[in-house]
Amino acid sequence: MQHVHAPRPQRGPSVGPRNWWGRRCRLVAVALGLAVSAMALPTAAQSAPGRPVVPRLDPGVTVYVTNPLSDTADRSSDTVTTLDAASNTVAATARVGRFPNAVAVTPDGARAYVTNRDSRTVSVIDTATNTIVDRVPVGESPSGVAFSPTGNRAYVTNRDTATVSVVDTAVNAVTATVPVGARPVGVAVTPNGARAYVADSGSNAVSVIDTATNTVTAVVPTGPTGVSPFAVAITPDGTRAYVTDASSGDVSVIDTASNTVIADVPVGSFPSAVAITPDGSRAYVANNNSVSVIETTGNTVIATVPVGASGVAITPDGTHAYVTNSGSTNVSVIETATNTVSATIPVGNIQLGVAIAPPSAPPTITALRPTSGSFLGGTTVTITGTGFSTAPGATTVTFGTTLATGVTCSSPTTCTAVSPRHARGTVDVRVTTPAGTSAITPADRFTYTVPSPPRSAR
DSSP states (O other), rough: OOOOOOOOOOOOSOOOOOOOOOOOHHHHHHHHHOOOOOSSOOOOOGOOOHHHOOOOOTTTTTEEEEEESSSSSSOOSSEEEEEEEETTTTEEEOOOOOSEEEEETTTTTOOOOOOTTTEEEEEETTTTTTTEEEEOSSSSEEEEEOOOSSSSSEEEEETTEEEEEEETTTTTEEEEEESSSSSSSEEEETTSHHHEEEETTTTEEEEEEEEETEEEEEEEEEETTTEEEEEHHHOOSSSSEEEEETTTEEEEEEEETTTEEEEEOOSSSOEEEEEOTTSEEEEEEESOOOOEEEEEETEEEEEEEOOEEEEEEEETTTEEEEEEESSEEEEEETTTTTTEEEEEEOOOSBOOOEEEEEEOOOOOOEEEESSEEEEEEEOOOEEEEEEESSTTSSEOOOOOOOOEEEEEEEEETEEEEOOOOOOSSSEEEEEHHHHHEOOOOOOEEEEEEEOOOOOOGO
């Protein structure tokens, strides 16, 4: 079994192995002697002289950053910082569990899920209010988290129990536990949702989970070249998985059709995160003190950006990469057209994981079934459209101006609702999510009628 050994400062009796990200954060924080203020978080306008701040980058895009460490005694860490990408400023913070590790946002943008390594939980954040709405118990040392394409399942790696917890996001409960290789860290789901790829750092392998059966159907060795696989990302077309190998300083490229390694790309030291641009042409790899940019057609490094990286995420339009810097208290923003740092955002605490929620479009309604029902209410109506949120309580439905009951959204395109009592006539049915309210169209019209009396009453 291959283990990675990274030095870390001792704080009393040993409590067992720690996540590498956490080790590196503590090590660099002690070495630099960071003094993080316990006062309110500064904004981007307060960044150090000479550091560029772009006043407007990605309108509507929100960035989530985990803050596992602080140099203050008030435990001002264990938070998630929300950044407004339009102004590159801190918008909010939310306290989560102990040592927040990774963060991922549901496809509809309604919830952010945060793995809390030392709490054995996943915190669920309502992105509309930046408040914690649930906590999900999982396994020992939860590390990575990824969603199915519809957002109905979250896959959480449990490093110290060598398992993956499958979370039903509708009820925020673990519905399956999948044994994988030793010390799993990163996880990614294919675009079609059929498989989850898990980086088993202690096995020098990647476990491939069939999501229909929640069983491991393949194990892909990354060695002897790729040692200690740590993070994984899958190309938008689903044909390749890029896996960072922390100890060997390279990236293993897996052909997902054959589940074999077809290339090894040397990058920087301790690559701990990877993200792929929406067009699949570039992979951005966060190393210990840099970001390597891989051109995916030839699998070669075409640029190296000098930042103190630990996590990386790409904006939905592919124009910027947000990089958390484990040895400092700021986030670097890379302009992907030039692969240069275009902004530096102070966040006030040492950061680790990063995820980006895209700007969400308001929902739309394309059809109702049925289109009429009794004025007394009680008709179950199936609503078809786009942009519905499957998060509990995140979607509401109105008939005219009256709220419906029993609203359930099984997917981003299908909801059901029970019509409220209403006077006779035709009303517009409208769906509201955190992204907005559906526009009025002919497809959303529902007619309240008076039921015909029973034959015996005629």
